[in-house]
Amino acid sequence: MPRETMLRERIVQTNARNREVTMTPILRERYETPHSRRTFLRRTLLGSVALSLAPLIPERAAATLVHRDESGFFSPQEATVLAGIARAFIPSDTEEIPDPVELGVVERIGRLLSRAHPENQDQFRLLLHLFERLPLLFAGTFTPFSAMPAAQKRAYLAGWGESRLAFRRMAFQALKNLVMLTYYSRDEVWATIGYDGPWV
Known part of the structure; x- marks a missing residue:
């Protein structure tokens, strides 16, 4: 295995371990739960509605x-x-x-x-x-x-x-x-x- 590939895999594994330790349940759900296009649009729309209703x-x-x-x-x-x-x-x-x-x-x-x-x-x-x-x-x-x-x-x-x-x-x-x-x-x-x- 090329050295560059080994280093890349090691970095990925280290980041995964760090995320496992520090991620709260809320953050875990946010980053690990797959989001559909409809979910993304709904959340973006909610933000836009909040901005428009504030005044x-x-x-x-x-x-x-x-x-x-x-x-x-x-x-x-x-x-x-x-x-x-x-x-x-x-x-x-x-x-x-x-x-x-x-x-x-x-x-x-x-x-x-x-x-x-x-x-x-x-x-x-x-x-x-x-x-x-x-x-x-x-x-x-x-x-x-x-x-x-x-x-x-x-x-x-x-x-x-x-x-x-x-x-x-x-x-x-x-x-x-x-x-x-x-x-x-x-x-x-x-x-x-x-x-x-x-x-x-």
């Missing part, structure tokens, strides 16, 4: 504590939603874990997006808008995301990550990547993960 959902009172973005990129409402998302990803339940909002995660994301393409900026703003307004469709509650208690916010966020709808999973990953990138790049956080900082 029709009546606005409810948001959280009374409105976060203001000092970078000037986000509106107060957008900043409040993003602050809630950041704290749901990184709950600072103890003094050892710095609060992501107090470390300026919202402002840093705002500065990053201010240099992005206008279309990407609009898409991110739309994502925050959907995240705030879609609990009625996806969680069966009229309470907007920004007004939810902390535990409910975390559960709602987890629902996006485990959703069968691709657009919700993609949105979850985009939000998670941005929050984690901006949070763990702060030297105030390094001690909590045992990182002593760069050697030079």
Whole structure:
């Protein structure tokens, strides 16, 4: 057997073992259950319907504590939603874990997006808008995301990550990547993960 073929098979076997260990029942069903074209179209259609219905959902009172973005990129409402998302990803339940909002995660994301393409900026703003307004469709509650208690916010966020709808999973990953990138790049956080900082 050629060496290249042996290496390829070894990689496939290793990936299969890793997936067997780390895959949750929900992810296993998603990736291992065969999906018909009709299933794919139905899930895509559900995502499109959710996007089209969001503007029709009546606005409810948001959280009374409105976060203001000092970078000037986000509106107060957008900043409040993003602050809630950041704290749901990184709950600072103890003094050892710095609060992501107090470390300026919202402002840093705002500065990053201010240099992005206008279309990407609009898409991110739309994502925050959907995240705030879609609990009625996806969680069966009229309470907007920004007004939810902390535990409910975390559960709602987890629902996006485990959703069968691709657009919700993609949105979850985009939000998670941005929050984690901006949070763990702060030297105030390094001690909590045992990182002593760069050697030079």
